[in-house]
Amino acid sequence: MVLVYSLDVSAPLLRTQGYVDGRWISAASVFPVLDPATGQEIARVSDCGPAEAKRAVDAAYKAFHSWKQYTAKERSVLLRKWFELLMLHKDELAQLITFECGKPMCESLGEISYSASFLEWFSEEARRVYGDIVPSPxxxxxxxxxxxxxxxxxxxxxxxxxxxxxxxxxxxxxxxxCTVVVKPAEDTPLSALALAELAEQAGIPAGVFNVVPCSRESTPSVGRVLCTDPLVAKISFTGSTATGKVLLKMAADTVKKVSMELGGHAPFIVFDSADLDKAVGGAMASKFRNSGQTCVCSNRFLVQSAVYDRFVEKLGGAMDAELRLGHGSEPDTTQGPLINARAAEKVLHQISDAVSRGAKVVKGGKRLDGSFMEPTLLADVTADMLCTKEETFGPLVPVIRQVQTGDRD
Incomplete structure (x- = not known):
């Protein structure tokens, strides 16, 4: 029996057009948004290009001159309304995340609370943009x-x-x-557009918050506008280190202020003296959130030799007991799919490379249907393997035997 999963979100929150200057705009073409768990198309979204991006920048620049004149209290009140609307619609917003990103619903609900908390926090901080009086010489x-x-x-x-x-x-x-132009990732534009709908309902003025969704193919040209237009004063980017370098180069000519949150390669270190049950619990929490697809996931596991075998055994047992693959809308699912086939292929390539160099597959190791990957535990991993050099962004645990205590890169 083939299970069919359907996205059940009310029409106002399921937006598929760009949002510029307080209006929903179409583009010359559209691109599909897929459920990564099934590969099924869940929406077709306007594929904005450089023209729409420029239009959004112009709208944001125009709106900036009035928005900056709002009092701190006025901005605070609007942000608070936006926060309250997110919490009111948290179930539907979580569904959007699960269907376009693949997360289990419990994690998606957690993200919406996390997301709303930023609006709540900054609605209060908006009133506290204090200056200073400095003693003069x-x-x-x-x-x-x-x-x-x-x-x-x-x-x-x-x-x-x-x-x-x-x-x-x-x-x-x-x-x-400030005013903003948001370019969401091509895999997950629906959440950004739902935020735009709620921003409008909250009373955020036209042009203050703009969203230009686009396909993977259109991303370079849209990104170029957002990073080079002289009307843009600031760039904030979260993503890969490679992409961050490209954006920094583009921003340099107009000397824009830039904030970058780029890739990670975090080690998880277990010493001989560790409480192994607690270490295994920490490893499970730090590795398998969102199927290993967070920038703060542990990427390589360094375990001292005296406890190595017991740690690997206990971790394998915990993986069997606690991890359940499936569609994120199923209540017992703990591990959804990876975001797309490219992500699954990257993890599989790291596993194949490690095995070819002598690593042992203790658990998992296989790619399943679509972009699902088995949670994988590798033993006898060495520092020359790709999985110890590159960020994985997937459910792979490579465990390195650490013979002696010392510094690690």
Whole structure:
């Protein structure tokens, strides 16, 4: 029997057009948004290009001149309304995340609470943009420091937290008096567009919050506008290190302010003296959240030799007992799919490379239907293997035997 999963979200929140200057706009073409668990198309979204991106930047620049004149309290009130609307619609917003990103519903609900918390926090911080009075070296002078918004901010966000990575950046920008243009990841534009709908309902003025969704093919040209247009003053990006380098180069000519949150390669270290049950619990929590697709997931596991075999055995037992693959809408699912076939192929390539160099597959190791990957535990891993050099972004645990205590890169 083939199970069919359907996205049950009310029409106002299931938006498929770009959002520019307070209006929903279409583009010359559309691109599909797929459920990564099934490969089924769940929506077709406007494929915005450079023209729509420029239109959004112009709208944000125009709106900036009025938005920055709002009082701190006025901005605070609007952000608070936006927060309340997210919490009111948290179940539907979580569904959007599960269907376009693949997360289990419990994680998606957690993300919406996390996402809303940024708006709540910055709605309160908006009232506290204080200046300073600094003692002057001259008797006839006073030094006053004022904090002022920089202008239009380009917000470029990843697919693994399609709601929270937007509100974390946008909440701060709007609280400060900046306006924004958001380019969501091509895999997960629906969450961004739902946020735009709720921003409009909250009363955020036209042009203050703009969203330009686009396909993978259109991303370079849209990104170029957002990073080079002289009307953009600030860029905030979360994503891969390779992409971050490209954006930094583009931003350099106009000397824009830039904030980058790039890839990770975090080690998980277990010493001989560790409580192994606690270590295994920590490993499970730090590795398998969102099927290993977070920038703070542990990527390589360094375990001292005296406890190595017991740690691997206990971790394998915990994986069998606690991890359940499936569609994120199923209540017992703990591991959804990877975001797309490319992500699954990357993990499989790292496993194949490790095995070819002598690693042993203790658990998993196989790619399943679509972009599902078995949670995989590798033993006898060495530092020359790809999985110890590159960020994995998937459910792979490579365990390295650490013979002696020492510093590790």
């Amino acid at each position: 001259a008797k006839d002078r006073k030094l006053l420091l004022l904090k002022q918004p920089v202008g239009v901010a380009s917000i470029i966000t990843p697919w693994n937290f399609p709601s929270a990575m937007i509100t974390r950046k946008v909440g701060a920008a709007l609280a400060a008096g």
